Amino acid sequence: MERDWKSKFHGKIMRLKKQRPRRRMSRFLIIISISIIGSNKAPKCETLDKEIEEIAKKIKLANENKMAKLRTAPAPPARIISFTQKSPNTVVKSESRTLPCDWPSIQGQFGWEEMDKISIPYLTRSGEKYLSLRMVKQRLLQKYDNWFTDEVRSCFSITALCATTSEAKLLNEINFRHCDTFYGQLEFTIADNIIRLDDVKEMCNFYNFCHLILIERVAVPHKKCGFIKIAAQNCVPYTWHEDKQYVPLFYFEGECKYLEERSLPLTGWDLAYLKLCCKIQGIRKTLFDGESVRVVELELVKKFFPPGTPFDETWPTHTSIDTLVLRPVPKLVLTKNPTKG
Template sequence: MTETQLLSNYIPYLHADIFICASVRSHFITDWEAQILNEINIRHCDGLYGKDKFYAGKDYIVRLEDVHELYTFIEICVKKLQCNNTPSLSEKCGFISINSESVVPYSLKDGHIYVPLFYFEGETGNLGHSAVKLENWDLAYLKFCCRVQGIRNELYTSDSCAVTSLEDIKNYFPPDTQFRPYWPANLIDTQLLINPKSTHINPSGVWIRAPLEVPAPESTFPHTLTASAPVMPQ
């Protein structure tokens, strides 16, 4: 439902790596959830979400909060890849240019700018003592910037990343060091955006992280509600 009605305008034009940065955790639907979804689709939506029935233990559900976060994430990524805005440190993610000599990705969390600790290892003494872990959606934005910059995958593909605040970093540089927002100017041809004429097709569910749990063997049959069954539990 989410893929066909909400994400269909984006999935064909974004490289799968974008979705890997923010893959949404999913769960197998239960018997009851399969019944409800089939009731909604077949009886109330005239098969809007497809003619196939939903199966317990086969089809997935995701949290509504994660769908909201994913949609926002995708919109920000597309805007940045198209270079449609002027860099600002108030943005959710981007890069910081240090004295126009080096560029570091950042993610904004709770009003604070965080940068990966691995960029400064060996140069900033005891900076590790002030490090924090960036996780979940805050990390997704940082992963996106790392992907744009072409950083080695092994440095940022885990479920958390040690980061430190920009304010802490500044303490290790001379007072006249310039820290400015930055974004590469020519990204319109990046491989992260797929040409509409391309024959490449992202597979269904490219944005989902498959469930870890194993479905129950008996939960592999389609379900529909009978007339006497309650629509909601009493």
Template sequence: MAALFLCEALVRLNFDHSTGQQVTPGQSMQVIPAINDEQFPCKTFENNSGMEKTLKKQYLPGAFGWAQYGIINIPYIYRRSEKYVSLRMLFAEPMLFRCQNYMHPDVFAFCNHMARLPITYSEMRLLNEINRDHCDGQFSTSNFTLRDTIIRISDAYEFYLFMGFCCNKLTTGSKFPSERCSFIRAADNFVVPYIVRNNQKIMPIFFFTRDSGAPQSNEEPITGWDLSYMKFCCRLLGIREEYCSGNRLTAISFDEVDDAFPSGEDYEECWPKNFRTAELLFDRPNVFLNY
């Protein structure tokens, strides 16, 4: 899968702020970095005092930019100073389009922590104008309505990576460029999923009983996108839903588990081939997700 890169071309509809000139649809615009620029600070000086102060840059209604996902550029809009992406536009990316049509809705449900916000009337008009005048209808043949939703660009990035990871594992099982989760098999063929956080393997504590010797004092939560990856692994293992439902799981590090068990215990990294992939990926289209 193509890597994700973020870039930005800050414009207002039919207006280029960098030059102050009118812009016709399709005309190229200046591209500036968009990573780690959430506040866009600009420096000014107090009148007569010479004291420097930092202001938070504000965006006029109608400002938007571009983020590259895979092989296509997808517009994002501003709500105050935050960037948001239309879910309908995001699903125009080929990999996500295939996932939408062939992947089980449970995989999308693992992302329910992602806030989907309804668009306003002005945002609806803006998305329609972007799609019509700047993208030649690339993202939809029908108009955007107040039923459409947007997500934060940070969630769009994580959603894209998560769905790409799931698609890769369900179709080929090959190693992904960034392994956010996997499994460890013990010598007795006991398989436990883990997620990687801060270069540490983190495992759900419900896999271990108190009399197994696993520590209970250094527990930590799994939430957010880490939880999405963990729920995907648990679903592949066929873990009962009541063990991994909700918006958090209690976990411990693999290092602590290793210390608690007898020395000499053998472990190996694995991605078992007998997982229930057929339950999560279908061979014919089924439209599951509403925007």
């Protein structure tokens, strides 16, 4: 019995010892809370709460304004992207990439063009077709060199460009692999020139026209140029430009300011045909030798002549054809009052 009592008493003491720290801690917390509540810092806490409330109101107001702007902002345009389409970054990179002007030649691309029943290869540069000047001279222009003098060739000018390394390489491949060295054993280099296919076509048309009126001596075609006799006296050259007949202004310059104000500068191949007529007639070069010549519409000129004044298609009596061709030619047989073809 005594042992049981002692053991119980000892256990109770141990339990009290274990509980003492909790009581001390609880008393310490109670004292701290009482000291805080009883202190004079309560007004500062109230001021801090008011400042927090004001800051919260400002943040709330700013968020409301931001949401209002988002509601009024226009919606972005709709975009439908295919599932097979590349990502936007890839598209931007491909659009910003600039291909070289001779990219088709780098890839080995070329074609064939037929002119005067002759096939000739062409290259592509910046979307336009170009021919090798060496090939053009050998294949197309050699026969014209045997017919006409430099006076005919000086009626026009063509811009020639230097071939790139890739274009010269492709021209060599065409010549050696596809043409069996038809254009010679000499390799093409960047020193060779290329010219636009459209210019070559116009040049061949011009030479064929010259052959028609200077060599064959047939009736003058009216789709390009010709001569008009005014009042059965004056023989004036004309050229077709935008489906209208134009005559040189220097024939009427100084006589009428009205015509001068309505004149225009003629350039290009229309000017080449007018220069040809001026050389056939033997007009001084200083009047038409240049990159442009001012011309006036023939219908405006007719207004300054009495009604019934004849304007007849003609051919000059005295010509300078001998300075244009390399061999003598017969006289021209001109059809009377031909109509525009």
